[in-house]
Amino acid sequence: GAVVSQHPSRVICKSGTSVKIECRSLDFQATTMFWYRQFPKQSLMLMATSNEGSKATYEQGVEKDKFLINHASLTLSTLTVTSAHPEDSSFYICSARGTSSLETQYFGPGTRLLVL
Amino acid sequence: GQNIDQPTEMTATEGAIVQINCTYQTSGFNGLFWYQQHAGEAPTFLSYNVLDGLEEKGRFSSFLSRSKGYSYLLLKELQMKDSASYLCASMDSNYQLIWGAGTKLIIKP
Numbered sequence: 001g002a003v004v005s006q007h008p009s010r011v012i013c014k015s016g017t018s019v020k021i022e023c024r025s026l027d028f029q030a031t032t033m034f035w036y037r038q039f040p041k042q043s044l045m046l047m048a049t050s051n052e053g054s055k056a057t058y059e060q061g062v063e064k065d066k067f068l069i070n071h072a073s074l075t076l077s078t079l080t081v082t083s084a085h086p087e088d089s090s091f092y093i094c095s096a097r098g099t100s101s102l103e104t105q106y107f108g109p110g111t112r113l114l115v116l
Numbered sequence: 117g118q119n120i121d122q123p124t125e126m127t128a129t130e131g132a133i134v135q136i137n138c139t140y141q142t143s144g145f146n147g148l149f150w151y152q153q154h155a156g157e158a159p160t161f162l163s164y165n166v167l168d169g170l171e172e173k174g175r176f177s178s179f180l181s182r183s184k185g186y187s188y189l190l191l192k193e194l195q196m197k198d199s200a201s202y203l204c205a206s207m208d209s210n211y212q213l214i215w216g217a218g219t220k221l222i223i224k225p
Contacts, residue, residue, distance in 0.1 A: 034213075043203060043217040044159070093158050102211040103147050103164065110158040 002028045004096045006108035013084055014116055021079045021111045023094030029074035030096035034105065035067075038091045050077050084115040118142045120216035122204045127222045128194055136189045136202050136219045144209020148180050148187045151203040153218065159203055162189065191221075199223045 003026040013019050023033055032051050036044040048064075050056040050071035058064045068080040077096075081088055091112050095105040119141045128134040140148065147166040151159035165171055165180035165187060177190040189202055201218040208214055
C-alpha cells in the first residue's frame, strides 16, 4: 500500500517557539492532505484540509494563524505550530489522498509534540 | 448534525469473539471505515464498507446496514495483540471522515 511519512516522530520544545511537522507521500501524488490532532484517550480531530497549490481549509475553532499549513507540492505538506504553548501538546497525524480513490486516505505515523 | 456513536470500552477473552457496534449520522454517505489504533501510534486501516452486508477479511469482518445507519466490526479468535482502540469513521458527502471516539478493547488471557 501507499506510504506516508511524518517528520519528526517526536519533538519537545519550549513554550513560545515554533515547530514544523512534515508530511510526505512517498510513492504517490497526494492532491489532498489532512491534518488531525488527537489528545489522550480521545478520537482524531480534523484540523484542516489542504489541497496542493491552494490555501488550506480549516475546521471551526482551529486558528489558521497559529497552525500554518503549506501544501507546496504533490508529495509534501507542512504544519507549523507557531508560538507553541503547553496546551498544544498533542499527537499530530497527517493523512494523504491521491487522485485514484477519493475514499482512501493513507495515514502517517504521527508526531508527538510536547511543549514545556 | 453529524454523529458517530460507539462504546467507550469493551473487554473480551483471548480466543473468543467480540463485536464492536457503531451507529452513524452524517451529511451524505460515502462509506464506513474501521481503523485499529494502538496506543501512541497512528490508526491503521482495517475495513471499508459502502454497500450493505458483511465483508470478511481473515479474523476480522465488518457489517453495514445503510438503512439503519449501523455497522459492526467482528473480531474472531482474539489474540492479545488485538488489544487496541477501534475507530469507526463515516465518510460524508465531501469525502471527509467523521470519526467516532473509539472503542478501547481489552483482551484478557
